[in-house]
Amino acid sequence: xxxxxxxxxxxxxxxxxxxxxxxxxxxxxxxxxxxxxxxxxxxxxxxxxxxxxxxxxxxxxxxxxxxxxxxxxxxxxxxxxxxxxxxxxxxxxxxxxxxxxxxxxxxxxxxxxxxxxxxxxxxxxxxxxxxxxxxxxxxxxxxxxxxxxxxxxxxxxxxxxxxxxxxxxxxxxxxxxxxxxxxxxxxxxxxxxxxxxxxxxxxxxxxxxxxxxxxxxxxxxxxxxxxxxxxxxxxxxxxxxxxxxxxxxxxxxxxxxxxxxxxxxxxxxxxxxxxxxxxxxxxxxxxxxxxxxxxxxxxxxxxxxxxxxxxxxxxxxxxxxxxxxxxxxxxxxxxxxxxxxxxxxxxxxxxxxxxxxxxxxxxxxxxxxxxxxxxxxxxxxxxxxxxxxxxxxxxxxxxxxxxxxxxxxxxxxxxxxxxxxxxxxxxxxxxxxxxxxxxxxxxxxxxxxxxxxxxxxxxxxxxxxxxxxxxxxxxxxxxxxxxxxxxxxxxxxxxxxxxxxxxxxxxxxxxxxxxxxxxxxxxxxxxxxxxxxxxxxxxxxxxxxxxxxxxxxxxxxxxxxxxxxxxxxxxxxxxxxxxxxxxxxxxxxxxxxxxxxxxxxxxxxxxxxxxxxxxxxxxxxxxxxxxxxx
Numbered sequence: 001x002x003x004x005x006x007x008x009x010x011x012x013x014x015x016x017x018x019x020x021x022x023x024x025x026x027x028x029x030x031x032x033x034x035x036x037x038x039x040x041x042x043x044x045x046x047x048x049x050x051x052x053x054x055x056x057x058x059x060x061x062x063x064x065x066x067x068x069x070x071x072x073x074x075x076x077x078x079x080x081x082x083x084x085x086x087x088x089x090x091x092x093x094x095x096x097x098x099x100x101x102x103x104x105x106x107x108x109x110x111x112x113x114x115x116x117x118x119x120x121x122x123x124x125x126x127x128x129x130x131x132x133x134x135x136x137x138x139x140x141x142x143x144x145x146x147x148x149x150x151x152x153x154x155x156x157x158x159x160x161x162x163x164x165x166x167x168x169x170x171x172x173x174x175x176x177x178x179x180x181x182x183x184x185x186x187x188x189x190x191x192x193x194x195x196x197x198x199x200x201x202x203x204x205x206x207x208x209x210x211x212x213x214x215x216x217x218x219x220x221x222x223x224x225x226x227x228x229x230x231x232x233x234x235x236x237x238x239x240x241x242x243x244x245x246x247x248x249x250x251x252x253x254x255x256x257x258x259x260x261x262x263x264x265x266x267x268x269x270x271x272x273x274x275x276x277x278x279x280x281x282x283x284x285x286x287x288x289x290x291x292x293x294x295x296x297x298x299x300x301x302x303x304x305x306x307x308x309x310x311x312x313x314x315x316x317x318x319x320x321x322x323x324x325x326x327x328x329x330x331x332x333x334x335x336x337x338x339x340x341x342x343x344x345x346x347x348x349x350x351x352x353x354x355x356x357x358x359x360x361x362x363x364x365x366x367x368x369x370x371x372x373x374x375x376x377x378x379x380x381x382x383x384x385x386x387x388x389x390x391x392x393x394x395x396x397x398x399x400x401x402x403x404x405x406x407x408x409x410x411x412x413x414x415x416x417x418x419x420x421x422x423x424x425x426x427x428x429x430x431x432x433x434x435x436x437x438x439x440x441x442x443x444x445x446x447x448x449x450x451x452x453x454x455x456x457x458x459x460x461x462x463x464x465x466x467x468x469x470x471x472x473x474x475x476x477x478x479x480x481x482x483x484x485x486x487x488x489x490x491x492x493x494x495x496x497x498x499x500x501x502x503x504x505x506x507x508x509x510x511x512x513x514x515x516x517x518x519x520x521x522x523x524x525x526x527x528x529x530x531x532x533x534x535x536x537x538x539x540x541x542x543x544x545x546x547x548x549x550x551x552x553x554x555x556x557x558x559x560x561x562x563x564x565x566x567x568x569x570x571x572x573x574x575x576x577x578x579x580x581x582x583x584x585x586x587x588x589x590x591x592x593x594x595x596x597x598x599x600x601x602x603x604x605x606x607x608x609x610x611x612x613x614x615x616x617x618x619x620x621x622x623x624x625x626x627x628x629x630x
Contacts, residue, residue, distance in 0.1 A: 033344055034062045036059045037061075037062065038251060039058040039060070039136055039139075041121050045100050045101055046186065047105070056097065057249075061342055064089070064242050066302060068086075068131035069134060070300050081148065081165070081174075082231055084148050085163075086236070087236060088240040089243055094156035095157075096246050106186065108178075111159065113186060119150045122140065122141055122146060123139065132149040136149070143175065147174045147176050147208045161203075163177070164205065164230060164231075169222070173222070175206060176208060177195075177206065178204050180204055186216070187216065187217035188215055193205075196228065198232070205218065205223075241293065241306065242334050245334075255281055256281070257290060257343070259345065261347060261412065261567050262278050272320055275318065279315055280312070280314045280315070283339070284313025285309065286313075287309065288334065290306070290309060293330045296326070297326040297328065315331075325350075326348060326393055326395060328347070329348075345570055348569070350395065395483070396409075396573065397479070400477045403523060404575070405469065406469075406521045406573070407554075408572050409481065409517070409572060410518070410568065411516055414513060414564060465558055466480075466557045466558070467520055468520070468555035470553045471552045501552065501554075502528060503555050503556070506557060508540075509539045510558060517534075522552060527552050528541065528542065529555055
């Protein structure tokens with residue numbers, strides 16, 4: 001009986017590892033716009049003996065968090081803390097709190113106390129230094145992090161504040177100093193208000209941690225006798241990409257923003273490429289601020305430019321790209337009084353090597369590679385060809401599992417009309433084959449003979465990219481969007497000779513400077529590849545009603561001139577049934593440990609409780625036996 005009873009905790013642990021609900025229905029890269037982070041805080045305002053509570057809602061676009069998360073957090077010297085104070089980000093937050101406190105007695109002090117109350121609602125967790133926008137979204141921070149947040153809101157509300165850094169105590173500590181021309185009226189009555197003099201001004205201590213309900217002037221016991229190093233905020237951040245939206249009336253609807261790339265001003269030079277980025281904000285309003293973010297893959301830095309909308313809500317700007325690679329571009333609106341800001345979808349751009357328009361005098365450039373030549377000799381030409389053979393770039397890569405999977409997205413080829421020429425073209429032949437075609441707008445499928453196609457490619461002037469979805473065994477698939485190397489194209493041409501391959505040659509139907517949407521889908525008994533124009537009309541498609549058991553493949557192949565630029569948006573690889581996704585190191589959308597953690601913790605608690613009960617019962621049973629035998 002004893003052995004069986006102790007088997008219960010082990011059984012509970014095993015059962016606890018079985019999740020109650022599936023982790024996710026859809027898994028894969030998704031470049032569509034993400035929803036805002038929403039936060040709600042309360043603060044009090046006092047009128048005489050009466051205190052009134054207010055709720056403040058904040059809405060933060062993910063792009064703002066991504067921008068500050070990408071910035072350097074290195075603090076080299078005490079004065080560097082001031083650079084982490086970002087008042088413009090919290091202009092709307094400060095304005096809404098001011099709307100409550102400005103008509104009250106001691107309005108500046110009440111404003112500061114309201115900010116302290118707001119900041120105390122963020123859990124105190126030891127952390128590295130971070131920007132205030134990160135603190136709001138991550139909902140955690142220690143004394144210096146919370147002080148930077150409080151200082152940002154207070155300074156945005158017009159208060160004269162400094163940081164108070166207590167370096168000579170262990171552990172060190174930080175809070176805020178608030179300048180008031182009078183002794184605080186609302187400090188805790190049994191405490192003597194604490195203050196420090198700096199530049200002939202009195203700054204009253206404002207503690208930001210949640211150990212007590214601190215007011216301006218209150219001093220924690222651990223700081224008794226401690227003298228801080230005072231850090232002025234003269235070199236705090238002057239301009240931010242965007243502001244956090246806030247409201248006292250509840251959650252705000254988003255002011256939607258779109259983004260696209262225009263063929264206007266698509267120009268290139270020896271070591272640069274300029275693109276026009278444009279879009280619109282709705283509801284439309286003139287002089288609305290829009291931030292455009294650009295990040296290069298492989299770099300943690302995010303750059304931005306701000307632009308204002310015209311009377312119709314439209315915006316436009318040019319961006320100078322000075323190196324090859326993959327870039328991610330996103331726009332974000334700041335929002336209006338009755339609307340929150342929001343992010344656009346992400347456009348992914350591939351900037352490749354330039355190629356001269358004529359072959360009589362060849363110039364080779366490799367952006368960022370440090371090599372250039374104006375000679376048409378075999379040496380530079382061979383190096384240039386070698387660089388081209390290395391140009392394969394993955395825009396998206398995802399592993400999927402399920403009975404039905406889909407890879408979709410949109411692309412555009414942007415050209416300034418300066419296409420290159422060369423006397424040495426080469427070709428890829430797509431063999432003729434019988435293929436089943438689904439008729440647009442109908443359920444019927446007809447089988448036709450697709451004639452052999454020859455695609456002319458140019459080793460020096462043509463690039464290719466492809467959307468591919470491939471069956472790799474069982475219910476497992478790989479989805480890839482990739483700028484293709486010569487080897488990739490050759491492999492794709494060879495695979496066309498096999499069975500169960502549905503490939504659309506978009507080069508024969510797609511035009512430059514126009515968005516197209518692709519959708520490639522695979523299931524147990526069907527493979528499809530479809531190309532749509534920007535109006536949603538089906539341009540080309542291939543459908544095979546055959547099993548994918550022998551390694552099927554579906555995709556879209558597109559050839560484009562080297563001096564053109566390609567861009568992608570709304571890329572998504574997803575499973576369309578209930579199966580779970582394969583683990584993929586390149587994807588971090590789901591942390592499986594975090595998903596299982598609640599069940600594991602609950603199971604361990606139950607196991608400990610059962611084991612404790614078992615132990616007590618066994619002791620009670622053992623005592624009479626021992627007594628009888630003594």
